[in-house]
Amino acid sequence: MLEINNVSMAYANGKINAVDGLSFSLKAGEIFGFLGANGAGKTTTIKMVTGILPVKSGSITVCGHDITKDPIAAKRAFGFVPDSPIIFDKYTGREYIDFMADVYGVSKQDRERVTSDLLKRFSLADAFDKRISGYSHGMKQKIAIIGALIHSPSLWILDEPMMGLDPPSAFALKELMREHRDAGKTVFFSTHVLDVAEKICDRVAIINKGKLVLCGDMDEIKRAQGDESLEEIFMSVAGGSDE
Numbered sequence: 001m002l003e004i005n006n007v008s009m010a011y012a013n014g015k016i017n018a019v020d021g022l023s024f025s026l027k028a029g030e031i032f033g034f035l036g037a038n039g040a041g042k043t044t045t046i047k048m049v050t051g052i053l054p055v056k057s058g059s060i061t062v063c064g065h066d067i068t069k070d071p072i073a074a075k076r077a078f079g080f081v082p083d084s085p086i087i088f089d090k091y092t093g094r095e096y097i098d099f100m101a102d103v104y105g106v107s108k109q110d111r112e113r114v115t116s117d118l119l120k121r122f123s124l125a126d127a128f129d130k131r132i133s134g135y136s137h138g139m140k141q142k143i144a145i146i147g148a149l150i151h152s153p154s155l156w157i158l159d160e161p162m163m164g165l166d167p168p169s170a171f172a173l174k175e176l177m178r179e180h181r182d183a184g185k186t187v188f189f190s191t192h193v194l195d196v197a198e199k200i201c202d203r204v205a206i207i208n209k210g211k212l213v214l215c216g217d218m219d220e221i222k223r224a225q226g227d228e229s230l231e232e233i234f235m236s237v238a239g240g241s242d243e
């Protein structure tokens with residue numbers, strides 16, 4: 001589904017090893033949490049997975065397509081919600097969704113079906129024909145989520161998706177993640193909010209300074225660590241943040 005093989009990435013002419021020999025893979029039909037303190041290298045990894053940053057060392061395969069060698073096929077397979085939604089401010093919500101649907105070649109019928117369901121869940125229907133420039137951060141986040149799901153991707157990638165969402169929207173998002181998984185699809189999301197991860201993840205990877213420190217089945221990890229909470233396990237393996 002998603003394979004990350006020995007990937008590294010350095011910034012500042014090699015002075016900052018943001019991602020350092022990272023390897024793990026995701027199976028179909030799971031919610032996979034990508035955990036780490038601020039500055040651990042989550043966003044950098046996700047940018048390589050989604051083709052925003054080049055993979056200069058190691059390789060990444062999305063649904064069997066190498067992101068470097070076959071970027072279009074790889075990109076068709078996932079929907080991506082970045083940490084800070086970069087959206088065309090001059091568009092209305094509807095224009096943005098139509099744009100995304102056109103890019104992915106989604107039929108009128110399918111875009112109508114996905115959009116009406118998600119607008120209702122996120123209470124965004126009233127704002128759909130208004131300009132995105134007037135949206136709150138949470139509303140931008142929600143329209144970005146709808147845009148990422150418009151082509152019903154096999155893999156859904158989200159970078160810190162709970163940030164800026166009010167409780168009802170965060171609840172709706174978690175429900176959507178579970179439904180996506182239950183339909184045999186895969187969710188890969190990063191977070192530093194451990195309570196959320198503990199509740200919804202089937203498997204997790206914890207990174208520290210760009211290196212994998214723990215990866216596995218949520219329940220097995222907890223059992224192996226003497227039924228400690230994810231927070232306690234995290235504190236014992238993940239180190240502090242770089243802030």
Ligand SMILES: Nc1ncnc2c1ncn2[C@@H]1O[C@H](COP(=O)(O)OP(=O)(O)O)[C@@H](O)[C@H]1O
Binds near residue numbers: 011017036041
């Ligand atoms: N564009 C950049 N230039 C230089 N350093 C960066 C850049 N982006 C991220 N970093 C550094 O790389 C490390 C990993 O950052 P990031 O991937 O954003 O972590 P996370 O998403 O886990 O908070 C941090 O030390 C961060 O300061």
Ligand SMILES: [Mg+2]
Binds near residue numbers: 042043044083160
């Ligand atoms: Mg980040």
